[in-house]
Amino acid sequence: MPHQKFESATIKPRYSKGAISSFGSNSVYPRIPWVAAWWSFTFPGFGHMFLGKHLHGFMLIIWGIVVNTQANLNLGIALSMLGKFEEAKDVINEDWILLYMAVYIYSIWDSYRSAVEINKSHILSEVEDAPMTPSVINFLDVVLLEKKKPILGAVWSFLTPGLGQLYGGATAVGTFVLAWWIFVTYKAGTIGAWFYSFIGDFSTASANVDWQWFLFLPSMYAFAIYQAYSSVVANNALYDIEQIRFLRVRDERLTLQRQNKMNDGTVQIVATFEHSPFVEMFIHDIETIGVPSENIVALPLENLESQTQIIDSLHRVDGRSVLDGAMVSATIIMLLGTIYGFVWKWGPVIWGLIGLVGGFSLGLIIELVLQKKKIKVFESGKSEVFMQVTCPASMQKHLIKVLRARKAKGYLVLPQRITPDT
Structure with missing residues (x-):
């Protein structure tokens, strides 16, 4: 963005x-x-x-x-x-x-x-x-x-x-x-x-x-x-x-204060979060226990490719959804079912509901066929937040506990052989 x-x-x-x-x-x-x-x-x-x-x-x-x-x-x-x-x-x-x-x-x-x-x-x-x-x-x-x-x-x-x-x-x-x-x-x-x-x-x-x-x-x-x-x-x-804007502005403000080297006795932990209030709650929690703000990098990951999903498929990139065609079809066939239901045996209510479900299913199938190479089923297409924390080794267990409490998607303690350039 x-x-x-x-x-x-x-x-x-x-x-x-x-x-x-x-x-x-x-x-x-x-x-x-x-x-x-x-x-x-x-x-x-x-x-x-x-x-x-x-x-x-x-x-x-x-x-x-x-x-x-x-x-x-x-x-x-x-x-x-x-x-x-x-x-x-x-x-x-x-x-x-x-x-x-x-x-x-x-x-x-x-x-x-x-x-x-x-x-x-x-x-x-x-x-x-x-x-x-x-x-x-x-x-x-x-x-x-x-x-x-x-x-x-x-x-x-x-x-x-x-x-x-x-x-x-x-x-x-x-x-x-x-x-x-x-x-x-x-x-x-x-x-x-x-x-x-x-x-x-x-x-x-x-x-x-x-x-x-x-x-x-x-x-x-x-x-x-x-x-x-x-x-x-x-x-x-x-x-x-x-x-995303909050995290970027925060990082720009802290960049001048951040020192790009690790002292002895420190560890680096990286983690990912979905966009949620837990991101900011996690930052506040670890600042409270003594981790300096400049030692916390929190930035959104950029999407390389925007893929359409069946569930929650409208995404920030273009607003496209496979549910567009499905709901178009559902509306048409539900209306037809209601109209003809006045003269068919089961009446307008039952045929209207059948039209809604049948039309939605038909439209969804057509969308899946037309976009089968672009669609994932449930996987999220939105960006995540990358978090990197530098802290004393003594805080490692407590930091991991806070990550779990604040619903991090995953974390990694970087091996000591990986160090920033001095």
């Missing part, structure tokens, strides 16, 4: 990496433009939410729900796909549908354009390398940049959309997603449909559902899962970026 010192405490950076507040965290994490455009294609506002342009997203989503409902657009789409073209013409309100189209196209175009500009800003923010605040504490909340598990964000939103966003620290987004999910679920009669579907009364389940409102749910559900996952990954990347 490019590095340039940003010393001023009074001048704001021209290109910020990100920020946190009581409403949540946000960053110029790079996103793939076609993915943003795709989510806007599924529903106006989703692409902007994916990019972190939440106010734009909120406005477009509310607008989309109001105008789509007035136009009976969802119902018209469903009837058309079932071959009932005359009925579709009768239900669609032409005045409202014409109002819908301009903003719908704008949403797709602007989300693609915004993704391109955000990616440019990300590059410039890396060059400027300005500091950011890793925590905010006020009366309303305690907000910390912390490492979380993206898959847990997806699981919570799978159970109830909005919970994954709250888990990821996006309070405003989580509240909005929960509110819209509750409102649309109520209007669609979804709870009754779920109940009757799982006791096998499929005809009653289909009869009690409002088609117009129910067809909002597939795209909303799939987007909430994916957005929760990707926002946690972006938040983790922001944590890494902030800690």
Whole structure:
């Protein structure tokens, strides 16, 4: 990552990496433009939410729900796909549908354009390398940049959309997603449909559902899962970026004090950590027991190659994920399953869930086939922190104990024959 010192405490950076507040965290994490455009294609506002342009997203989503409902657009789409073209013409309100189209196209175009500009800003923010605040504490909340598990964000939103966003620290987004999910679920009669579907009364389940409102749910559900996952990954990347800058600035400050030779009776221990609070806690611990700051080298390792992984695959280099294609496929096939579920035996709920799982699996298989030479399964693609400590031999056992307590990935006590040049 490019590095340039940003010393001023009074001048704001021209290109910020990100920020946190009581409403949540946000960053110029790079996103793939076609993915943003795709989510806007599924529903106006989703692409902007994916990019972190939440106010734009909120406005477009509310607008989309109001105008789509007035136009009976969802119902018209469903009837058309079932071959009932005359009925579709009768239900669609032409005045409202014409109002819908301009903003719908704008949403797709602007989300693609915004993704391109955000990616440019990300590059410039890396060059400027300005500091950011890793925590905010006020009366309303305690907000910390912390490492979380993206898959847990997806699981919570799978159970109830909005919970994954709250888990990821996006309070405003989580509240909005929960509110819209509750409102649309109520209007669609979804709870009754779920109940009757799982006791096998499929005809009653289909009869009690409002088609117009129910067809909002597939795209909303799939987007909430994916957005929760990707926002946690972006938040983790922001944590890494902030800690990388801290470690580099710290090392520059200590370089002038560091002596490049070992005295008799000293040892050198090297260790690696994942980016986490344990890195800074370890530095504090060993400084407390008497190891001078200039004897502690802590710097991030540079990635030589960025490989895509199936789990936690969005990485700081380009924002690419094999889950992009998987969630695109899941959204399409879930929507089709829901529509045709109104006339098939098992009803829209069961066929919608089958479409979600089947579409995700199909999309993931296609991504794996297309990128099979670039993909690892679980191994992390992010950089690690390299730590080198020079200390008296008498501290060796205690230092190793602290390494274990602070979750070091591994360590090595350098043989005495390896000495720095004098």
